[in-house]
Amino acid sequence: MTPPPPEPDSADKRKPRDRAGPHVTRRNLMIAGAAGGGIIAIWALMPRDYPVPLSAGEAEHAFNAWIKVGRDGVVTVAVPELEMGQGSTTLFPRIAAQELGADWRQVAVEPAAISAAYADPVLAARWSGLWSASWLGSANRLGLADDPDDYLVERHAETERLMATAEGTGIAAYEMKLREAAAAVRTVLAMAAAERWDVNFEECTAEAGFITHQDKSLRFGELVDEAARLTPPDPVPLRPDPASATMPELTGNAALGEAGYFVRLDAPSKVDGSYPFAADIRIPDLVYAATAHGPLADSELDSFDADANDGAARRVIGYLGRVEGPGWLACVATSQWAAEKALGLMKPRFRPGRALPDDARIQSALDQAMAEGAPEVIHQRADPLPALQGMGVTEASYSFAPQIHGTIETASATARIMDGRLSLWMATQAPGAARRAAAEALGIPESDVVVLPVGAGGSFDARLEVAIAREVAAIAFAIGRPVQLTYSRWQEHLRALPLPPARIDCRALVGQRGTIRAWHSRIARPAAARQMHARLDEGLRPEAAMEAASGLVDPPALMGHAPPYAIPELLVDCVPADIGVPVGRLRGNGEIHPCFAAECFVDEVARANGEEPLSFRVAMLGDNPRLFACLQGAAQIAGWDGGSDGSSQGLACWQMADPAGRPEGGGYIAVIANARLGSSEAGGGVEVSSLSAHVDIGRIIDYDLALQQIEGGLLYGMALALGMAVGFDGGLVRERTLGALNLPQLSRMPEISVAFADSLAPPFDPGEIGVVAAPPAIANALRAATGSRYRTMPIRVSASQLAPANPPQQADAAADAALEPAAEDAAPDSAAPAYDEPVELPDGSMAR
Amino acid sequence: MTRFTVNDRPVQFLMDPETPLLWALRDAANLTGTKYGCGNGDCGACMVIIDGEAIRSCLVSIAEVEGRFVTTIEALSGDRSHPLQQAMVAEGAIQCGFCTPGFVMAGAALLARNPRAGREEIAQAVRNLCPCGAGPRIIRAIERAGRAMRRRENLESLPAPGIDPAEAAQVVPAISAASPEPTESEP
Structure with a gap:
């Protein structure tokens, strides 16, 4: 038996502060440089041209960091994002292949090496709020902005080689780089052909893997050796922007036949088990x-x-x-x-x-934070607090359990x-x-x-x-x-860093026009993004990262969006909670909880004021035509019935900001769920029979990949709404098996209908928006179906609430009444405002 | 004893007879298409077909399989030509792909028994998990494969594994078989 390694991880045992001390890194040097004002010069002097990180085989040429072409005609595209089902090994090659004019069947992929050439400035900008708290206290002095085009942000991304598959930044970060790289290759191939034919390269076209001029054409593969010696013009000529693929038939170019269809490149090897995990x-x-x-x-x-x-x-x-x-x-x-x-x-x-992680401690930490914590403002418009001290205010509190990922692979x-x-x-x-x-x-x-x-x-x-x-x-x-x-399944759950548990308290007041005039929501939760940053960027263990982020709030951009309504007086704030459990990230991330609370609460306020949930939302949209179209679209697909008592329909909508901060970007969705309580005979629980969504994710690069992500996202959201929670007994996760996470089987698959807006706005990553919007739609549907309000995630249904195996006849009102929930977690809607006459508020204004 | 047939080849595993079939397949036979996900039968990623029946290979020991015929995803068709493999790709029912072999084996065993299996029967028989959310498409793929097996529908064939450029060149004009030496321009 070989002896154990000589304390390889000993650095971990020191306190986090110690680790940062004598440990000299480029980062420390840069901070030191900043103090003396030399930082800009240091960065500017660092090389901006990096060696091509692609290694070419004997009979191929690496034209740049993104594309190799072989003499046999095989085009290999480097993919900087991890393939985890979202289709990155199809989406990015497709962007390159379309710009290049390749036949899809000649395209191969390889994972990109770790290199500054693939640094993601969009992610760097999005996460810049995390650096500023931990290592760049002087970020503002340095001018580090949250703008991906900012020179310093871009340089930071490059010097740190920030490559991470997260936050849906991939399309915004890489689409144009890939197109430019492919256009450069297309241009030198055309130049090489033009030389042979003695024509202008601008008159040559590239399609289906051939460079063509009138009746002459040559394969890419026949031109690579000459093309590799040529330099493309700067800037390279790009093709016109591709159309949005909003229809299945636009997924490929029918005129090109088989060459024009972009089937998933990873599917064939996944269907016979040869794809290597x-x-x-x-x-x-x-x-x-x-x-x-x-x-x-x-x-x-x-x-x-x-x-x-x-x-x-x-x-x-x-x-x-x-x-x-x-x-x-x-x-x-x-x-x-x-x-x-x-x-x-x-x-x-x-x-x-x-101290060991413990359910009771988590709950008391959240409650204590909510009662005593010092809030930090996340979003604010005017000041809603005076109005919310008056009468007629609707209040509700939502709680969220820690939830883990439920991957099948450990x-x-x-x-x-x-x-x-x-x-x-x-x-x-x-x-x-x-x-x-x-x-x-x-x-x-x-x-x-x-x-x-x-x-x-x-x-x-x-x-x-x-x-x-x-x-x-x-x-x-x-x-x-x-x-x-x-990892065994048990170790996977034991070491998983869950989506943080949270509590959100909401208060709102409806104004004279029948819409919400004042809104305050407060979230209590630990700073999950800061913990992640401390683990990834500073190499801390989860517990040390938790300590480093203690008392801090995540930056606003990572905390989730405010409710997507034109509420004149709005305040969203956050109090940090030290729950004693290290936490992590999960598909949907910071948007999951704010969306659930806001969209359930809007439903509560609508009902409390006798308003119909769809028109109540529409009346508050302000100038938001994209979200309006989503609400209209979803209502049409689902056959919206108003969601009144006895219906089983629930509605939710949401918008997510463009990760690159472009105001014309972003994603929009409206979801209508059909849900009811299952019969106790069928094993109980919640039955979701359909999920209908209208989605606006801007220009769609690949129709079926986008559809797979929205469908899968809605179903993942459903799984989160109904399960995937963990609790702690004696410091250990109680849910030791996959079965304990209550992932839906085929027998619980709802009908899913998705429609996309036809839009030319910047493409938005479709991976998370369905996840966040589905849970409140399901909870609102259950409210309509049962009369009970479900304010926890996951939604918990006790056995006494389940419908009997033989449901009573509709006429049997007495039996229906007996079914009214007596459940622990279900509660009636907040009471309607208890006044008839207009009421004067402390700030002098009147409430209806 | 631990002698049985795997993918039509007689084998004997020199392992602890209590070893679950899953680990014998993966670690001794290098048949890694059969996946480990849970170890207790919850996920179905380790599904293999034993004497025509879909079985979770994490739940049977190699001793229990003595004398039986085991088929894994690698030999379901060998060239991706099983109708369910084609239908899974055609329906876009594959995302991360980790659960895919298990679903294919469970669905193939069901279709071999009943190519007319409908939604209900599929949901009852195929109790695998897919957290990516491809479930509705997987149901459609199994139904579609059933139609193809009943010759109600044709499915497009998939590229077989291990195609080299010379073979691809016969179908794809942009690919050439030869890998010529660098030359200056040719006439």
Whole structure:
């Protein structure tokens, strides 16, 4: 048995503040430089031309960071975002192929290496509020803005090689870069052909993989050697912007036949199981590792029964050895199952270093924050507070449980150390952070770590976490063989960093025009984005990151949007809550809770004032034609019946800001759900029979990918509305199995109808907007169907609320009344305003 | 004993007989299309067909499979030509793809029994999970594959695995078989 590595993670044991101290990084140098006013010069002097990070094979040329073309005609496109089902390995190549004029069947993909060439300035700008709190206290002095075109933001993205698949920034960050790269290749190919034919290259066209001039044409592959020696003009001529693919038939170019259809490039290999996920990597000498961890409470490995039961663990067939790490124990064997079996027999015990996560503590922390915390303003228009001190105010409180991702794939990584260099196969949304974590674990330079990205089985932002990179690197080093570490389902849940639990209190007052005049909502929750930043950018453990973000509020852009209504007096604020559980990110992120609370609450206010939910919303839209069209569209698809009592329809709408901050961008959606309580015979729970959505995501690059993301997003939202919550018993997650997350099976699939707006606004990522809008639509539908208001997420239905197996006849009013909810979490709508005459408010204005 | 047939080849696994079939397939036979997701039968990603029946391979030991015929996703068709494989791609029912092999195996076993299976029967028989939210499309794909098996509909074939440029060149004009040496312009 090889001894464990020499305290590879020892840096982690120090306090976070210590770590930042003597540790000299480029960042520290830049801050030091800023103090002396030299920062601009330093950045400006850094190279802006990077070596082409694509390595070309023998018979191909890498024309730039994005595109290679082989003599056989195969066009390879580098993809900087992790494929996790959203279709990045189809979407980005498609952008390049259309601009290039390639036949889709000649297009191949490869994951982009970690390089400044793929830095994402849109994400850098979006996350700039996070840097300013943690390491750039002087951000304002530096002029670091949240504008992706800002020079310093762009340079920061490049120097830090900020590449992460997050926040839906990919299209905004990379579409134009890809088009320019493809146009450059198309131009030099045309120039090479024009030279041969002695014509003007501007008169040549590129289509279906050929450069053509009148009756002459040549394959791309026949031109690459000459084209590689040519320099394209600057700027390169771009084709006209592609049309929005709002209809299935526009998904491809029918005139080109098979060449024009953009089928998912990853589908064929996924349908026969040959697509390699991280746990599918097979290399010579590979062995398998299982790890056990303690609770997320700075747990350290305390003891284990290496030799108990007569050394039973060591007698497991295939057992090879064990590795002790900071906070974990690993067993290594010739199969994953043998590794798990040996680990189980060793019965590892852990010693927590801080208070254990606990349901009661989470709840009291949220309640205490709400009662006593100092709020930070997130959005404000005028001051609603005076008006909200008067009579006629509607109030409600919403609570959100911690929820985890529910991926089918558990975290997995494969590591091989050869000649002092580490190769790391893993699905990661943050490859730079994964590389740094692995390098730190082994005490080797980052340049000696190669991250080989593989697709993720789901993720939903779970693969923004990189802790497994440290573990697998340390195990491979200790055991001296290539090793594959796969978390068991239980470890996946134990180590998952959940969407933070939260509480949102809402108050609103309806004004004389019958619309909401004053709105105040306050959210209590921990700063999940700041914690993520401390983990990814500063390399802290989850518990240390939680401590670093304690008492802080996430930047407004990452906190979710204000309600999408023209409410004259509006205040949304946030109080930080120290809940004692490290938290993370989950598809939909900061928008999930504000959307649920706001859209349920608008429904409550409408009902309390006797208004119909759709027209109530429309009356408050102000100048928002895109959201108006979504509401109208959804009502039409679903056959909106007004959502009155006895209906089973519920409505919700939402808008999300463009990640690059363009006012003409952004995403808009309206969703109508049909839902009711299931019969107790059918196992109970909530039955969602349909979800209808009208969506405006600007110009659509790929119709079917967008549709898959909206459909999948709505269903993921439904899963969040009805399950995926975790609780904590003795510091451990109670939900140990996938089944405990209550993911919907095929028998619970609703009918889904989606329509897209025909828009030429900047494309908006379709991945999250369906997730956030579905849950309130479902809760509002249940209100219509049952008369009860559901103010928790996930929605909890107690057995007494379930309809009996044989529902009573409609005429049987008495029986209906007996079914009125007596449930713990369900409550009647907030009382309607208890006055008839206009009431004067403290600020002198009148309420109806 | 741990002798049985995997994808028409007789094998014997020199492993602990209690090893779940899943791990023998993945770690000893390198048949990694069968996925681990939960270990307790919740997800169905490890579905294989044993003597015609869809079985979760995480729930049976290699001892229990003794003497039986196991088919994994790798050998369902071998060249992606099973109607359900074609229908899954045609319906766009694949996102991250991790659950896909399990769904295909469960659906293929159902269709082999009853190519007329409708929505209800599919939902009852195929109890796999897809958190990406492709569920409604998967139901449609299974129904469509059933129609194709009953010759009510034709499905487009998928590119077979391992096509080299020479083969692709026969279909795709933009690809050439030869990889010529660099030359100056040709007439």
